[in-house]
Amino acid sequence: MRIVVVEDDYHQRDWLAGELSKAFSADVEPLNSFGAFHRRFKEFEQNPPDYFVVDVMLVSDQLSEENDDSNAYDDDEEQVDDVEDLRQGLIAVKMIGDSASLRRVPATLYTVLTRQDLPDGIVFMPKQEDISALAAEIRRRLGISK
């Protein structure tokens, strides 16, 4: 069984990967940013995993000195009032649902955000102190008995 975990926080990613691996004896592939998910997407389409677990608040990419182009950006004074949408996990899940080869792969949004923080109709699972609820959800959607 192969599970992909997209989570930018190291500690959460590390913990989740360990727990899922133990619970399902699965190969867990952790990805640390939306950019990493995006780069792997074509491969996922060709070789779909069994499950996706995706955080909602994701950085675009981890910093890297080799790829840094931050000095090309100019700062202006209008930014104070802008409110950017950082919920890139929603985009990732939509990409999965829109893909012909991946739409049947179950995906769970796993987040500390509440219902009020998310658009109407979004199905998600709140992060808890253990993965029992997440594990039960995975079993249910994959039709696996405990």
Place this chain on the structure above:
Amino acid sequence: MMQPHDTTANYIEKLIEFAAGLSNLADLRKILDRAAEIASPTDACIIWDEVPRAADVSLCTAHLYALAQWCRDDEHWLTMEVPVGNSLTGEAIMGNSPWLSTPDLHLDGRTYKKDPWLSRFGPGLSIPVRLESRSNGEVVEHRGAVNFYRFKGQQPFSPVEADVLAHIGRLIPHLYRSLRDRVAFDLLMCLDRRLDEASRAEPLLHEAKLIADKLRCEEVSIFLGRPGDETFHLRATTIPDKSDLFGKVGYKLTDPGIVPWLLNGREASIRLLDVRKLTKSSSDFSQYYAAHVAHRYPHLRWSEWKGAAEKPISCMAALITDGRHTLGVIQCSRAAAEPYYFGGRELEMLELAADRIGRHEGESQRDRDMQQEVGSWNALSRILVELSNMVTQESADAIVAESLFLNENRESVSRRTLEIFVGSVPGAERATAYWRDPAASNSGSLANLWLKALAPGVKSAVVKSSESPEPQVDALVAEISCGAPLGVLVIHLNSNADVPPHSQTLAEILGRQLGLYHHLYRQQDKLRKQLLREVRTFADLRHQIKSPILMAYRYLCAMYNSFSDAESRRKLGAIRGLTSKSLGVAGCVGLYADLAEGKPIAPHLAPMSADSILTTVVESAIDHEMICRDDTDILFSVDHGSFKALNRIYVRINRELFMQCMTNLLDNAAKYSFPKTTVRIRATLADGFVVVSVTNRGVSLSLKGAGMCWNRGWRGQYVREKMKSSGHGIGLWLVHEIMKAHDGRAKAIPTQDKETEFQLYFPKMDISRG
């Protein structure tokens, strides 16, 4: 005497040629003169016309008047009406013969002998003719006659002479019509040119003089008003002394007279041949004449002329309209020359002139109304623009509060908003807003008194001083409302000012604007209070979160060193780091809540040595390294030597807030540094300040960003658009506020060679002063 070689055709041709050169209605006399020459000796020639509406009465009371006359001895004579019933002329009109003659008028039983002027004449010849005039655009035919007379003792008119004169006589009305058409055309051309280029300094006076000249009358007076008016005032007259006017300087619709009679829609025009006979002091003809006039013009109540005169006082008047509305009346009186009557043609000209004046005046009134309307809307636009500028350029809260500040009488005393109103409403001197007190019963208050000046359901009104609660004040009063009525706006007017149209609408809109501002202010106040409640909730939560986390952190610090198992130490270190981060976030929440409530940061400062600062810095560095160790492998290196070099230097510092600053700076460094780099922390001394600096290698901070990064909510464009990392730009803002509270400052050095430095400046303590 007729010349034997001249034929009738020759006479006609010569007469036509002569008439073609005439240009004045009164030149009809010259045509009669020339006609009389044909059958010389002929000593007088008169053209008779039916008195207006004679056809409406029984034949026996039909009358004729002399339209024009020529007499050889040029003796001044008076015209009069002669009855159709018992005169040679009347018989000629009613008969079938082309002419009727008599050898001696004095002896002829058909002659109307009451006129002494006729007693000079002997032979007479009367030729019936058809005359034509236009009234209200319709052609009206009426009967008339051309009479030729010879003095007593002359030969009677022979049949040959009579035949020729009959042709001539029937031609005369046609020549007169041509003359009339030329005069009418000339009059209209002159009027049109005059009205187009009219100087508005003396509106319509020149037009009145032009008409007087063409119609040969002494008085032309023009009365005008606005549609719906009840009084029409004299706007122009050719009579220099107004006491000599044929009537008054203004008429109400209920007054007696020709002008009100027309204005009340009885007819479009009226012509009275001789009004002398209508006066009470007139001769025994007055009752008879008045009865005829009364029959012709029902409901006409007479009052104009009270004076005496030898010559006939003829009078005519026509309505001035713009095609839709009655605008006034143009009146002519006292024909300036013989025959001293106004004929049908003169009335025709007057109607044409009235039509021209009406169209022009209607257009001018519409232009004036449009200008006033545009002026009103421009005023409104100006007011709204100025109010909008005021609100957007200054603090909305201050503006609205100041504008609606109420004194003990519940009046708005601030002038800024109200002065804008006064400047834009024409005729306004000052403005005051009175507000209802919903909690008190104040039926006697000035606000309520002004509100009573508005009828129920009326939103605005012009109140005159006789009805005003304040003595001798003319005012525009408008309700202040936003849904429900809140008060009243009173704009005091200059008593001499005309209130332009739409001023009331303007005042109503202003009243609603004030009501809207009042409503917005109340809503803003509610939101402010709501925000305050939420901020206090955050402050309380900060207190609830901070204590347990602080305790957890203390226990973790103590436990960290007691574990020898590497994995356990690793996890415990991570927990310690995360707990320290939570403590930092709780600190931020609390400070944010305090600042949002308007409470400045007022720390208790205590002397702290460089060594103590170092201890705090090292703690923070360790915590952050523990968070980053397994992820990005960023190291946090403290230059111990730089701190120790500041031996015996003290600063006044609040340790908790300094810890918060370090937490925020190192959080940023961890977030924005490249992996596997080292964040360096060191201390220096510069210009009387102890400077603690944090340098990292990572995301660039521009020159602009180095200035703006201390603003609340600011985040760099790269971080927002490319990285999309979480955060709301309050960490560095709080650092800035904390440093202000320490009488120090925070500074950012823009990135050079991928390295960015943040500096905290603490004033060095003067130890000699303790």
